[in-house]
Amino acid sequence: MNAPVKKKIGIVGGGILGLALAVHLSDRGYRVVLIEARDRVGGILIPIGIGGYRWDRFYHVILGSDTRLLGLLERLGLLPDIRWGSTKTGFYTDGAFYSMSNVLEFLRFPPLSFLDVLRLGGTIFATSRVKSWQRLERVPVEQWLSRLSGKRTFRKIWLPLLKSKLGENYRITNAAFIWATIARMYAARRTGAKQERFGYIRGGYEPVLDRLRGLLEKQSVEICCGHAVSEVRKEGSGIRIELDGGGRVSVDAVVMTPDCGEIAGLCTGLTDAERSRLGRVQYEHVVCPVFLLNRPLGGYYITNITEDGFPFTTAIEMTALVDREAFGGKSLVYLPRYLADGDPCLEQEDSALCGAFFSALRRMYPGLTEGDIAASTVARARCVFPVTTLNYSEEVMPRTQTTVEGLLIANSAQIPNATMNVNELVALADRKAQEISDILKGR
Numbered sequence: 001m002n003a004p005v006k007k008k009i010g011i012v013g014g015g016i017l018g019l020a021l022a023v024h025l026s027d028r029g030y031r032v033v034l035i036e037a038r039d040r041v042g043g044i045l046i047p048i049g050i051g052g053y054r055w056d057r058f059y060h061v062i063l064g065s066d067t068r069l070l071g072l073l074e075r076l077g078l079l080p081d082i083r084w085g086s087t088k089t090g091f092y093t094d095g096a097f098y099s100m101s102n103v104l105e106f107l108r109f110p111p112l113s114f115l116d117v118l119r120l121g122g123t124i125f126a127t128s129r130v131k132s133w134q135r136l137e138r139v140p141v142e143q144w145l146s147r148l149s150g151k152r153t154f155r156k157i158w159l160p161l162l163k164s165k166l167g168e169n170y171r172i173t174n175a176a177f178i179w180a181t182i183a184r185m186y187a188a189r190r191t192g193a194k195q196e197r198f199g200y201i202r203g204g205y206e207p208v209l210d211r212l213r214g215l216l217e218k219q220s221v222e223i224c225c226g227h228a229v230s231e232v233r234k235e236g237s238g239i240r241i242e243l244d245g246g247g248r249v250s251v252d253a254v255v256m257t258p259d260c261g262e263i264a265g266l267c268t269g270l271t272d273a274e275r276s277r278l279g280r281v282q283y284e285h286v287v288c289p290v291f292l293l294n295r296p297l298g299g300y301y302i303t304n305i306t307e308d309g310f311p312f313t314t315a316i317e318m319t320a321l322v323d324r325e326a327f328g329g330k331s332l333v334y335l336p337r338y339l340a341d342g343d344p345c346l347e348q349e350d351s352a353l354c355g356a357f358f359s360a361l362r363r364m365y366p367g368l369t370e371g372d373i374a375a376s377t378v379a380r381a382r383c384v385f386p387v388t389t390l391n392y393s394e395e396v397m398p399r400t401q402t403t404v405e406g407l408l409i410a411n412s413a414q415i416p417n418a419t420m421n422v423n424e425l426v427a428l429a430d431r432k433a434q435e436i437s438d439i440l441k442g443r
Contacts, residue, residue, distance in 0.1 A: 006029055069422055072426050127175075163338075229242065
């Protein structure tokens with residue numbers, strides 16, 4: 001008796017989610033074809049070149065609690081290439097820098113009174129004790145934090161932290177976001193002095209992408225780069241994926257990993273209700289000038305900025321963690337700005353962005369000069385992560401199974417209760433691979 005033919009699954013999108021999903025579905029015995037519009041896989045993990053060096057397009061770190069990511073890195077043989085180090089967190093407020101990297105510095109934080117500090121600590125403790133994040137989805141994050149911490153502490157501490165990841169979309173975000181942020185913050189710290197401890201992969205994420213592609217090729221996953229999808233529709237008992245230029249791929253089922261707006265535009269046969277739900281997902285976009293400097297800044301990995309008038313709300317000195325020798329002794333600095341739909345900054349030219357952002361950085365570090373810039377570039381990305389609005393998981397989050405048989409969704413909008421990072425995307429791929437396998441077995 002001949003063995004049954006394995007089902008062929010298409011995955012649209014070759015970011016880290018699509019790559020990890022391809023690994024897991026291949027592990028489960030499916031024939032997989034991965035389709036990516038760019039000329040290489042990796043999505044926002046594709047590196048950039050700056051000053052003759054290559055590193056991650058955006059800033060990424062690994063925590064000891066990132067078990068799904070660490071498991072993948074172990075499978076790829078990259079655990080020995082992780083470098084761990086302690087970092088410092090700074091705040092720039094009232095024209096001065098303050099460290100908030102351990103418990104003592106937390107208690108002595110000058111911009112807050114002792115009562116403010118107690119309320120801040122109480123907020124963190126109370127939020128961390130919440131067992132059901134779903135109930136926090138009904139409360140705006142600003143309302144939750146202001147009620148527990150007070151308006152002054154909200155303005156001095158929480159607001160810059162929210163803006164550093166949400167921009168002005170913090171106004172429509174639910175309180176489950178801060179629950180997830182606090183959970184990750186605790187995971188970043190050791191016991192004892194509670195010092196932050198982060199890791200990075202030697203060479204950045206480029207070796208991860210190279211090893212992933214090699215693993216997929218070894219598992220006979222078909223990888224089609226440089227092929228944008230123009231339409232996805234039902235055809236007989238399967239799905240037909242139309243490609244720009246006239247090509248097509250026929251599969252038994254397809255998993256869509258792009259943002260919800262793109263899915264709605266590509267997939268015919270969805271109901272009006274499904275399109276409406278996909279349309280309710282709002283996304284954060286990001287522009288991030290990146291500088292290679294001839295001198296270090298203040299030694300903080302993260303500096304949160306509480307003052308008005310800055311085009312960025314966080315400065316990331318990557319080489320406060322990564323050995324500067326990886327960049328010939330120079331310092332790598334990211335100045336991200338997260339944006340809502342329609343923000344004109346999304347279309348601003350690179351030179352204008354770098355000029356404005358560096359001028360603001362010089363306000364923080366007056367000794368910095370134009371001559372300290374060895375190289376600069378701008379990283380941009382649209383729809384980097386969804387904004388978890390009120391009642392998100394019940395009313396907004398897209399479902400995996402659509403009304404079109406064989407048309408499935410697995411994307412970042414299905415993470416309602418965690419901060420967006422590589423570990424969460426790898427974990428989502430694992431969960432969705434099992435769910436998708438169960439769905440296909442039931443067909």
